[in-house]
Amino acid sequence: MSDFAEPVIPPLRVGSFVFRSRLLVGTGKYPDHLTMQRALAASGCDVVTVAVRRANLDARGSGGSLLDHIGSQYQLLPNTAGCFTAEDALRTARLGRELGISDMVKLEVLADQQTLLPHPTQTLEATRILVQEGFTVLVYTSDDPVLAQELEHAGAAAVMPAGAPIGSGQGILNRNSMEIILERARVPIIIDAGVGTASDVTVAMELGAAGVLLNTGIAHAQDPVAMAHAMRHALAAGYWAARAGRIPRKRYATASSPVTGLIAPTTASREAQGIPGE
Numbered sequence: 538m539s540d541f542a543e544p545v546i547p548p549l550r551v552g553s554f555v556f557r558s559r560l561l562v563g564t565g566k567y568p569d570h571l572t573m574q575r576a577l578a579a580s581g582c583d584v585v586t587v588a589v590r591r592a593n594l595d596a597r598g599s600g601g602s603l604l605d606h607i608g609s610q611y612q613l614l615p616n617t618a619g620c621f622t623a624e625d626a627l628r629t630a631r632l633g634r635e636l637g638i639s640d641m642v643k644l645e646v647l648a649d650q651q652t653l654l655p656h657p658t659q660t661l662e663a664t665r666i667l668v669q670e671g672f673t674v675l676v677y678t679s680d681d682p683v684l685a686q687e688l689e690h691a692g693a694a695a696v697m698p699a700g701a702p703i704g705s706g707q708g709i710l711n712r713n714s715m716e717i718i719l720e721r722a723r724v725p726i727i728i729d730a731g732v733g734t735a736s737d738v739t740v741a742m743e744l745g746a747a748g749v750l751l752n753t754g755i756a757h758a759q760d761p762v763a764m765a766h767a768m769r770h771a772l773a774a775g776y777w778a779a780r781a782g783r784i785p786r787k788r789y790a791t792a793s794s795p796v797t798g799l800i801a802p803t804t805a806s807r808e809a810q811g812i813p814g815e
Contacts, residue, residue: 549725551641556612558580561727564585618645621648630663640673644674654699657678661687676696701731735770743779
């Protein structure tokens, strides 16, 4: 028996909220509620996102609302998905709070239906107003380092740059911009959107992200429960790798075994290695 104890990843703090898991998972796009429930459990997450505009909140308690199928063990993160103006996003965030979901909100203000990219000025405007109204704002943005810093200055509790377009599964397309965002940030950076498979989560965490939010990568996988399990372990792998200190990249090979005290090579071996004869 080994005395080694599995290390525990410390919780993530966002404003006054504490997230036990650094993997945040969405609740949309699953083939059915049972698959969603099993995938959420397999992911190990404790924070789940809920689209306020699509959750049918008035039907709560009847089985007709998405919230009826999410266990009480999860911390709800309402989001403003589907909003294309600051005004719509503000109204949606306020509705979520009035209905008792949370005063924490994932803010999304999209620019258009085709790209689903965030609208920079509308997002910044909505962030400032929601912060003034006492919301804990986790804001979805592009991988623009300047805008990410402006959103932090506006009071966002966490900034959530997209690794790639929503639902595209392309992973992190611009590592350089993401590294600049991470280098400058004083609030948690949670990489959001574009995750296609477990290795994308590992890369995000190896870059130094505080966490990862995803939905489609699990919900649209051929086996969502198995993929959720993979995402959970991928996040842990990336978190510890980022702190372990990887070896430097080198152009040529470096022997992993000692090169001294070896049996004298044959003439043919010396010639193959380019060693001059005696």
